[in-house]
Amino acid sequence: MILSVLQQPDPRLREKSGEVQPADIPGLKELALNMLETLYSIGNGVGLAAPQVGRPLRMFVYDVSSDRNQPGVLINPEIISHNNATAKNIEGCLSCRGFEGLVERYTKVTVRAFNLDGKRATVKADGLLARVFQHEIDHLDGVIILDKAEPVPPEQQGAGARVV
Numbered sequence: 001m002i003l004s005v006l007q008q009p010d011p012r013l014r015e016k017s018g019e020v021q022p023a024d025i026p027g028l029k030e031l032a033l034n035m036l037e038t039l040y041s042i043g044n045g046v047g048l049a050a051p052q053v054g055r056p057l058r059m060f061v062y063d064v065s066s067d068r069n070q071p072g073v074l075i076n077p078e079i080i081s082h083n084n085a086t087a088k089n090i091e092g093c094l095s096c097r098g099f100e101g102l103v104e105r106y107t108k109v110t111v112r113a114f115n116l117d118g119k120r121a122t123v124k125a126d127g128l129l130a131r132v133f134q135h136e137i138d139h140l141d142g143v144i145i146l147d148k149a150e151p152v153p154p155e156q157q158g159a160g161a162r163v164v
Contacts, residue, residue, distance in 0.1 A: 014144070059076075099145065106130060
């Protein structure tokens with residue numbers, strides 16, 4: 001089922017999401033599938049956090065593959081390490097339709113989370129995947145792209161952001 005994605009300035013986007021209890025993880029499979037279906041229906045989206053669909057849970061889905069066949073779900077994610085290198089890239093946001101901005105993020109992160117089987121997982125990410133993880137974790141903390149983005153210079157406008 002395709003879910004409605006909340007749009008800025010909906011105040012629910014600014015709320016910090018609550019941790020998911022391990023006993024509640026099995027009940028999140030349907031929500032995760034619906035969130036992935038919603039993400040895929042949008043076209044250029046690569047990540048979607050539960051608060052964006054009105055569920056204040058520390059969970060997000062993602063798929064950065066070009067064939068849209070490598071979905072992932074992280075529950076109670078936390079960045080446990082990152083490199084010192086950062087990069088500014090154009091980002092969009094499914095909750096701020098039509099907005100693009102330059103956002104500086106770490107180029108590599110390591111995230112610890114639970115998967116849908118309730119098992120602890122550690123994921124090392126770089127490039128776009130690292131960017132998606134940081135963007136979605138921001139959503140879980142009530143932070144949106146408008147809080148971090150700088151205007152896109154005219155020479156970079158129209159470059160086409162991946163929407164997270």
